[in-house]
Amino acid sequence: MKKIFASILAIIIIAVGVLPCLAADDSCTCGQTPIIYVAALGSGSVYLDEGTENEKTLFRPDVAEMLGEFVPVIGAAAELLTTKDYDAFGDVLIPCVNNAFGMLAMDDEGNSQPRVTTEEFHPDTADHGIDYSYYFGYDFRVDPIENAKLLHQYIEEVKEITGHDTVRCRASSMGGVTFMAYLRLYGSEDIETIIFQNCPLQGTAVAGELYNGLVEINKDALLRYAECALPSMDSDFFGAFLYMLLEMLDAGGVLEGLVGVADNLVVNLKDRVFDEALIPIFATMPGIWSFVPDEYYETAKDFMGINDGEHQVLVERLDYYHYEVQQSAEELLNQAKSDGTNVYIVAGYNMQRTPLVSAYKNTSDGTVDTKYASLGATCAYIGEQLPADYEQAEHNDINYISPDRMIDASTCILPENTWFVKDMLHSTTHDGHDEFYRILHESEEQLTVFDMEEYPQFMQNDTVNQTFHQVIPLSDSALENAFAQARQIPSFINVTKLIITFFEEFFNWMVG
Numbered sequence: 001m002k003k004i005f006a007s008i009l010a011i012i013i014i015a016v017g018v019l020p021c022l023a024a025d026d027s028c029t030c031g032q033t034p035i036i037y038v039a040a041l042g043s044g045s046v047y048l049d050e051g052t053e054n055e056k057t058l059f060r061p062d063v064a065e066m067l068g069e070f071v072p073v074i075g076a077a078a079e080l081l082t083t084k085d086y087d088a089f090g091d092v093l094i095p096c097v098n099n100a101f102g103m104l105a106m107d108d109e110g111n112s113q114p115r116v117t118t119e120e121f122h123p124d125t126a127d128h129g130i131d132y133s134y135y136f137g138y139d140f141r142v143d144p145i146e147n148a149k150l151l152h153q154y155i156e157e158v159k160e161i162t163g164h165d166t167v168r169c170r171a172s173s174m175g176g177v178t179f180m181a182y183l184r185l186y187g188s189e190d191i192e193t194i195i196f197q198n199c200p201l202q203g204t205a206v207a208g209e210l211y212n213g214l215v216e217i218n219k220d221a222l223l224r225y226a227e228c229a230l231p232s233m234d235s236d237f238f239g240a241f242l243y244m245l246l247e248m249l250d251a252g253g254v255l256e257g258l259v260g261v262a263d264n265l266v267v268n269l270k271d272r273v274f275d276e277a278l279i280p281i282f283a284t285m286p287g288i289w290s291f292v293p294d295e296y297y298e299t300a301k302d303f304m305g306i307n308d309g310e311h312q313v314l315v316e317r318l319d320y321y322h323y324e325v326q327q328s329a330e331e332l333l334n335q336a337k338s339d340g341t342n343v344y345i346v347a348g349y350n351m352q353r354t355p356l357v358s359a360y361k362n363t364s365d366g367t368v369d370t371k372y373a374s375l376g377a378t379c380a381y382i383g384e385q386l387p388a389d390y391e392q393a394e395h396n397d398i399n400y401i402s403p404d405r406m407i408d409a410s411t412c413i414l415p416e417n418t419w420f421v422k423d424m425l426h427s428t429t430h431d432g433h434d435e436f437y438r439i440l441h442e443s444e445e446q447l448t449v450f451d452m453e454e455y456p457q458f459m460q461n462d463t464v465n466q467t468f469h470q471v472i473p474l475s476d477s478a479l480e481n482a483f484a485q486a487r488q489i490p491s492f493i494n495v496t497k498l499i500i501t502f503f504e505e506f507f508n509w510m511v512g
């Protein structure tokens, strides 16, 4: 009896001793919480008739294939020049748009058509560490709430495969929409760190205005839009060459002519393009609705023909994201921070936004307006500064106004945790960003814009040298500003800008 008792005791002791070891085998002690990149719009491919011989990639479409769909438009455009018959042109254009994008349309409740399916994402390696990011993509069309459920599943899978209890995340552009919906559904218990990079957290004006039919083409905006992208090109020299070419086309009146043609197209065809293509394709697409800022939201429902009767389920879904997620960002992020999650927001500014809507004056990263990506910064219009008598709106004990007086960050929801990168093109990063994000990811403490001398709240992007500089104050002289810019970043494009500015000033002086 004593022997049996001893044996049982021995088994218990061994079991108690061994079990924690077995459990410990599953959890990783490397100290490097896995990182998940919550990717941007277009990260998940969308297929028609997947797995059949007719399979076709609807998004992102093969460029050559898509151009093929639009071949008839070229002939029709040539005819338009002589006939000025816009309706005939529309008869060719609109079916082409519908052929290319029509199958992306959702049903009246905002669900995909059964023949249209999406790529699935699962972690496929247990390797993790500061230099590796898991990649989460999704179908941009669907309700962000549905994508948040998939993100939750993905996070669970990453935790399982790596043996960690928590993850670190970086969300880019629409990834931020998905992540905010995740916060609403699941809280931030599993999240150590979240970096929002150029995310339309409160929407983007281009969606708000298109969903209200506010189309407008502005020549100067068009020119700036083209030129803003050039410094991010692989070749600085080629970028400078294109810059000069665009300036010459502008000086020669060619752009004016093009905008005139485009204006005529808008005047004559806008209603048809909206009624026959854009509204049928986009009106019931919850993913794109998530980009509509609050000031455009309710009127957009009227314009897009979304009403409570026919679209009751859809309206409930759209309202849930809009009011419980987008308009609850302050509550959600403050809750995440007080639960111990480090929250970082990065917004670009001084880039020309999409030049085809009335809000072309908003400073942005080219796609998302700075005021929406930063959750509430007060911003001067593109190319302008805050008025000379402008005073910081909040928190007057600390300076939140950018050295170039383009941004007042004091009105942001999280002013201490929001960085502004001047001349950062939407979700276009380089080694300098990687290094910055690495520091944010590695910090156990929530860092602020005052903690790191080399990463202040306002940073000048340098795509040529892949780094950041201090933002320099502006003077009243365009020539002085161009000179200071060329001295700070001596790239071909900045030197070209300096030369062109010099000749412009010289010409103005001659004429004046």
Ligand SMILES: [Zn+2]
Pocket: 028, 029, 030, 031, 032, 033, 128, 162, 164
């Ligand atoms: Zn590990």
